[in-house]
Amino acid sequence: MGEFWNDLEAHLADWGLRHFTSDEAYFDWQRRMLSPEEVAALHAGVEKKRQGTIEDETAFYDLSASPRILPVLYSQRVEYFRAVGPLVAAHLAGAATILDVGCGPGILTTYYARRYPRARVTGIDRSPVCIAEAQRKTEALQLENLRFECSDLAAAPRDETFDRIVATHALVQSEQDPGLPSRNWSTFEREKDPLAQSAFERRTGLGSRLDRIVGAAAPKGRIIIFEKTRQPARRIPVQRAFAARGLHLTEPPKPVRYAVVEEITDDGPLFVLAREAAGGISWSELPEPDEGRPFDRGELQPGSTAADVPLYENHWPSAEQAWQQLRDKTVVREDTTEESDGRQLHVELGNAEGLRYLYCANTFDQRQLVIVEPARAELLHTYYQEIIQGSA
Secondary structure, three states: OOOOOOOHHHHHHHOOOOOOOOHHHHHHHHHHHOOHHHHHHHHHHHHHHOOOOHHHHHHHHHHHOOOOHHHHHHHOOHHHHHHHHHHHHHOOOOOOEEEEEOOOOOHHHHHHHHHOOOOEEEEEEOOHHHHHHHHHHHHHOOOOOEEEEEOOOOOOOOOOOEEEEEEEOOOOOOOOOOOOOOOOOOOOOOOOOHHHHHHHHHHHOHHHHHHHHHHHEEEEEEEEEEOEOOOHHHHHHHHHHHHHOOOEEOOOOEEEEEEEOOEEEEEEEEEEEEOOOOOOOOOOOOOOOOOOOOOOHHHOOOOOOOOOOOOEEEOOOOHHHHHHHOOOOEEEEEEEEEOOOOOEEEEEEEEEOOEEEEEEEEOOOOEEEEEEOHHHHHHHHHHHHHHHHHHO
C-alpha cells in the first residue's frame, strides 16, 4: 500500500460491507444472506450480550465474526465506520506505534494500518474468533505492519508502551448503565461522591481498563477514546475517571452523529487525551448545546399550528431554560417520585401566560416541555397520566 492510501470506502468494500439507507432494504438483504437459523442465533446472542456478562459478550462477538454473519452484521455500522474511522485516523499521524483496544475483527484496525504503513499497529480483543478473522484479513491485505493478540486489556499490564492508543466502544462495557444521577430533578449538577464514582467504574469495567491504557501510553503519547457516553449522566463519570488518572484534553470533546441504517445515533464524544496539560482546555460538566427549539413567546399564538402539533415542544435539556422563562406559572398538578437509588422524576401540569404546559424532568438529564392552547389541555392531562404510569 502507498504511504498516502486513504480510501475508506474501498476498504469497507474489501470487507464485504454494504451501505443501506432503509431498514426494509437491509433486512431484505439479511434474509437473503443468512438462514433463519443464523438470524435466530444472532438475535439470541444480542439478548444474551445485554445481560452484561463477559462470557455472553465474548460469545456474541465470536458469533459476529463468523464469515457469513460478519459482512451482514457490520454493514449496519457502515456510517459508524465512516464517521469515526477518519476522525481517529487523523490523530494517528506521526505515531510510530499504535494500539487498538477492543479491535473486534479489525475492520478499523486494518484501515489504520493501511493508512499509516510506517507505523507498527497492534490490535487486541478477547474474542478468539474476531482475532482469527482479523489475522486472516491482515494476511489477505498483505499488511506487514499489523499484528493481533487475543487478550483482555483489563487482565494484565502490557510490557510495552505506545505513541497512540485507540479505544472505540471498548471501555464502558455496559450500554444499559444509566450513569450517575444529578443531585435532584431540578439541577444538572452531580455530587462528587468517590463511592458512587468507584461503583460506576466497577460496574462498567471502565476503571480497570483505563488503568491499563494509561500504563501502556508513552509519556508524550495520545489516547483517543470514543464511547457511548453522550448523556451527561454517563459522560461526567467518564470524564472524572480521566481526570483522576492525570489525563488532560488536547482539544474540546467532539460529538459525533451517524446513522445505523435509518436510526440516527448521537454518540461519543470523541476524547483526545494526554498526560500533560495542553491548551488549557478544562472539563465541562454542563449539558452540551442541544437542538431544542428556541423559546420565543411571540410564536405562541393559538391556532398557529396544526391540530395535532403543540404550540411549543422541546425534548432537550434546554427545555429547562424555556420552562424557567414562562411567566405567571400556576401549577395545577405535580408529582415527584424518588427511588431507593436516588433517581427522581418530576412531572408538572400548569398554566402560564394564558396557555397550558406540561413539564417533565429527571435526574438523568432528560427534560421536556410541551405547551398548548387551553382548548387542548386534555391532551396534556392524558400525556401526564402516561408518564406517571410508565414510571410506576
